[in-house]
Amino acid sequence: MASTSKGVPQYMQIAGTIREQIRAGTLQPGEQVPSAPSLCEQYDVSMITAKNALNLLKSEGVVYAVPGKATYVADNTRLIRTAPQRYFQRRERTYVQETERAGLRPTSEHSTETVTATRWIAQRLEIQEGDAVTATTYRISAGEHPVAVSTSWEPQAVTAGTPIAHPHEGPHGNDGLNARFAAIGWTVEQVEEHLLVRQPSPEERDDLRLAPEVPVVEIRQTVRATQDGDDLTAIEAADIVYASDRYEFRYIMDRPR
Structure with missing residues (x-):
């Protein structure tokens, strides 16, 4: 990764970046988020790290996966x-x-x-x-x-x-x-x-x-x-x-x- 936060695992840093993009409106509800292979290339991390980042966001309800398709931004209406x-x-x-x-x-x-x-x-x-x-x-x-x-x-x-x-x-x-x-x-x-x-x-x-x-x-x-x-x-x-x-x-x- 281009920059790191000391003591924070890489997958959490990647998930945090995507989370902030969603909060800022850069990624809108229903929009596709980067795939695990894309994250690997973008952040120079392993496939496991990329998948852990996406799984963390899924567990939070921030994104959801459609099997056989992609992962999308959830509509988290306040x-x-x-x-x-x-x-x-x-x-x-x-x-x-x-x-x-x-x-x-x-x-x-x-x-x-x-x-x-x-x-x-x-x-x-x-x-x-x-x-x-x-x-x-x-x-x-x-x-x-x-x-x-x-x-x-x-x-x-x-x-x-x-x-x-x-x-x-x-x-x-x-x-x-x-x-x-x-x-x-x-x-x-x-x-x-x-x-x-x-x-x-x-x-x-x-x-x-x-x-x-x-x-x-x-x-x-x-x-x-x-x-x-x-x-x-x-x-x-x-x-x-x-x-x-x-x-x-x-x-x-x-x-x-």
């Missing part, structure tokens, strides 16, 4: 997360809105259990440490690509014995948070979010199938609602981790009145 409108509009879950708006099919893997609130969760939900909460973990995909993983906690002091006690069961199992809690008389009034950009944990990198240099965006969220005109009550806390190269974060903020 989902758009618009706040605060996403919390107060429509009935379905927010990730469903965002995925379908991008023209992709949403899928969700989730698991729910009852746990006791840690000090950290208790502070966010304004309950006592050790109180029962319903914890649900999610892995959200858009089309073939995972885009987010998250964990949410709901206080059972609010939900126990109601039709929404389990987030994915009963008459409101397909509804989003806003509609679910509205069904038992709560109105979402406030959403607090703390946004952090950081490097993913090894587990997050695997779950989201992230390229080595791609960071994640973590949003630590607390949702508060009112019932019968009472004071704000925390009804959910959630830690949501997004693949930063698959999501766009858009904020519409009105002047305070």
Whole structure:
């Protein structure tokens, strides 16, 4: 190769160059990427190195291969997360809105259990440490690509014995948070979010199938609602981790009145 980055394997350097060409728009979705023999000639590397570079890009979902033909740039459409409108509009879950708006099919893997609130969760939900909460973990995909993983906690002091006690069961199992809690008389009034950009944990990198240099965006969220005109009550806390190269974060903020 004409230039090298010390300590970085050649196949990763080649994959990084192609990845940057895709991000810059030099290579467009559906366009053919250089073949392994072309990469061998261009970078003066072995066939194994060239194939490893292409396989890395395939594993990231950046490119895809058509057997007997060639390798092409994938259409990695970014989902758009618009706040605060996403919390107060429509009935379905927010990730469903965002995925379908991008023209992709949403899928969700989730698991729910009852746990006791840690000090950290208790502070966010304004309950006592050790109180029962319903914890649900999610892995959200858009089309073939995972885009987010998250964990949410709901206080059972609010939900126990109601039709929404389990987030994915009963008459409101397909509804989003806003509609679910509205069904038992709560109105979402406030959403607090703390946004952090950081490097993913090894587990997050695997779950989201992230390229080595791609960071994640973590949003630590607390949702508060009112019932019968009472004071704000925390009804959910959630830690949501997004693949930063698959999501766009858009904020519409009105002047305070």
